[in-house]
Amino acid sequence: MFTGIIETIGLVKEIVKENDNLHIKIQSNITNELKIDQSVAHNGICLTVIAINGNTYTVTAINETVKKTNISQLLPGENINLERAMKLGDRLDGHIVQGHVDQTGKCINIKEDNGSWIFTFEYDKNLNNITIEKGSITIDGTSLTVVDSKLNEFSVAIIPYTFEHTNFKNYKKGTIVNLEFDVIGKYVKRIQDLRS
Structure with missing residues (x-):
């Protein structure tokens, strides 16, 4: 975990x-x-x-x-x-991440935004993963909050500290990243699919 x-x-x-x-x-x-x-x-x-x-x-x-x-x-x-892996009893500063990548995504846009950056990624919607605005997403292991959610794409806002201390500083349009969608969202989606 x-x-x-x-x-x-x-x-x-x-x-x-x-x-x-x-x-x-x-x-x-x-x-x-x-x-x-x-x-x-x-x-x-x-x-x-x-x-x-x-x-x-x-x-x-x-x-x-x-x-x-x-x-x-x-x-x-x-x-x-x-x-x-986190130690039992540590603070959970990000969100629950399993380390089990659901699929890859592609960076389709990077925009500087007054001292921060907005990165937009697209992914294959046919694999039934979803994002929601203000929900959690993991990109190449980095816990982030979704700021814009669409059917097969989403954006995240990156502060300077995260930009400098992760691989985000190396991303460009076309970069392929690992995506792990929020575990709670995956269970909710699965239950919904079973009821349909």
Whole structure:
């Protein structure tokens, strides 16, 4: 379980493909605090630490993860949002984030807005995910509030701190991001679909 508050930015050092799996080596300033078998969210994807070597650690993404997320587009030298699992009893500063990406989305617009930014994303509506204005959304692991919700697109407002301390500073039109929709909204939508 995560909160969507990005703890640090990691650096992708190496990606090795083995059959359908990707082994990803990441350098970070929290590596010395990690342990084998620990869950860490990588751009919102919950992955297990399988090896640690100095200031780098390795995680493996299986084919299901590769198909549903943007992880196959990562390249060595790129940054990645990192968050360790929350501790029981900690404050929930973001919202309940599972680290289970529902689908990817595409950045279709970026607008500067008097010291902040408005980012707009579109997604495949056929996968039955929804957003609502003032509801929660997770983009590459970052907990955000929806400011404009449409059938297959939404916008979020990004403050300077979030812009500088996450991957948002690297986004441009066409960037593919991981989306995890609000877990409560997913249950409500499923119940509604079952009653229809």
